[in-house]
Amino acid sequence: MRVKRYVVSALPEAVSLIRSELGKDAVILNTKEIKVGGFMGMFRKKKMEVIAAIESNQANQSSPQAKPQRNPDPQVDAVVEQILQTAQRTATAVMEPPSVQAVSSVPIAELQKDKIEREQFIIDEIRDLREYMLKLSKQQNNLISMSEHLIALREHLIEQEMELQWIERLIQAISDKESEEKIVFSKEQIWEHAAELLQEWLQPYSGSSISSHVRVVHFVGPTGVGKTTTIAKLAAEQTIKQGRKVGFITSDTYRIAAVDQLRTYANILNVPLEVVFSQMDLPRAFKQLEERELIYMDTAGRNFRSELHVSEVNSLLQTTEANETVLVLSMTGKTKDMSAVANHFCKYGVRKVLFTKLDETSVYGAIFNLIMNFELLPTYMASGQTVPDDIEKFQVDSYVKQLLGSNSL
Ligand SMILES: Nc1nc2c(ncn2[C@@H]2O[C@H](COP(=O)(O)OP(=O)(O)OP(=O)(O)O)[C@@H](O)[C@H]2O)c(=O)[nH]1
Ligand SMILES: [Mg+2]
Structure with missing residues (x-):
């Protein structure tokens, strides 16, 4: 570290001297009022002593001769100026000499080390702030030049x-x-x-339906997002339109009446239903449904922002059969929470997602964020409570139209 002392009339004078001699990365460590000159102790002038420092590995780089000049930005410079002054006050505070007792009990080397660490901390803080300010100013300049x-x-x-x-x-x-x-x-x-x-x-993620060669499909997702309703919608399509033999398994014994809800749909669609209380019940349930071409498994909605619940449900989804898991997310959820849930499930290898309750929102950006950030493959979009109608395959072009709203062509 290079430390230099300046005696000036006012702080701004010191700041420009420090800038030109030590470079823009220098920080003020201390300021103090002193009296200089005079005659026999009289007519002494008030001056200011400023101690500034620069990390030694930066001293050369920061000198104006060595470093290519960045474009001056008056706004950023003004803020950096303020930061420097605040830092100077902070530095003065943290550099206060320790009390007499402390000096006697703490070894000098330790004090020195502590001082250097504090200085480093302040230098790092200022550097981060300057980078942030430059970024902000760049964004603002971009905005100004935008049509x-x-x-x-x-x-x-x-x-x-x-x-x-x-x-x-x-x-x-x-x-x-x-x-x-x-x-x-x-x-x-x-x-x-x-x-x-x-x-x-979005194109690389489009066209992903639930795989036709897969016999077991699990539906997972937070509470009340529409898992059970979606299963009924998809099962209706498979049985009525495709003529396939569908079976249901539910592991949702957590909520009272959850089984009854799926049983009602099972009765309407004439689909057999098996209830499992734990992973141990699964072989029996699969045996009962061995004649079925397609098995939809409903799971209990939990707070999947907790990874523990994600690992719990995941342990239920292990089967020897070809299977896949679809994460169901409601558009009425908050984007940040949806991301947390998606993040947990992605860790367990879940790749497919199904969005519900599009009818209850006019804000669609979360879908884009989730697909792009987690490379999730969107399968269906549900937009209503009516079984079996209110569901359709995810289509990139219609989704982009929704996202761009009335301005889209
Ligand atoms: N508006 C709207 N409501 C929906 C949609 N899908 C489901 N619902 C409603 O959301 C509520 C919850 O649906 P469920 O299917 O029970 O949700 P779930 O995820 O199985 O809930 P849990 O099993 O309790 O976690 C019901 O009132 C559904 O009718 C949708 O796309 N749009
Ligand atoms: Mg349910």
Whole structure:
């Protein structure tokens, strides 16, 4: 670490000296008022002593000669200035010499080490803040250079709760296209390009239905998302439209009347139902349903933000047969909670997802975030309580239309 002392009339004078001599990464460690000059102890002038420091490995880099100049940004500089002054106050506070007792009882080397650690902490804090400020100012500059239609698209997607990282990526891609084509896009062109790009990004995850070669399908998900209703909808489609022999298993003995709910659908659809209380009951249930071409297994909704519950349900889903698990998520859930649940299930190898209650929302960004962040394969979208009608296969183009709303073409 390189430490330098400055005697100046006022702090701003010291700040610019420190900047030019030690570089922009330097920090002020201490300031103190002193008196200099005079005659026989009289007419002494008030001055300020400023101690500044810079990490030795940065001293050379930071010197203005050695480092390429970054573009000055007055806004960031003003904030950095403020940060430096705050840091100077903090440094003064933390660098206060320890009390007499402390000096006598703590070895000097330890005090020195402690001091260096504190200095390092302050330097790191300032560096992080400066990076953050530069990022903010870059974002602001980008916004200023955006056309009103791009800003409208950005705002629309923020309202749709699409994650900012994806929005910025989309806006950047459209801006790049504009620069390539050397024109300013009209409103229609912007929304058209947005639709095209979103479809292109989602395409690798599209077209995933529940596999037809799989005999056992488990449905898992938080409480009340519509697992049981969805099973009834899909079973109706399989039995009535496809003529397949379907069987039900439920392990939802957790909630009173849960079994009755599935039993009602089983009776209506004339589908046999087996109830399992633990993993040990599964072989018996599969034996009972061995004639069935397709088995849908209902599970109890739990708080799957807890990984313990996820591992519990997962232990129930082990079968020797070809099987897959579908995570059911309701669009009325909060995006952050849905992400936490998806994250836990992904750890257990769940790849497919089914979204319900689209009829109860007009905010669709969570679907995009979940697919892109967790590489989940969307299967169906349910949008109502009516069995069997209110369900359809996930279609990228219609989803993108929903996401872009009335502006989509
Ligand atoms: N609006 C709307 N309601 C739905 C949809 N799917 C299911 N529901 C309703 O959501 C409620 C809960 O549905 P269930 O099928 O019992 O949900 P579940 O996930 O099995 O619930 P638990 O087993 O208790 O975890 C019921 O009132 C359903 O009618 C949907 O797509 N839209
Ligand atoms: Mg249920």
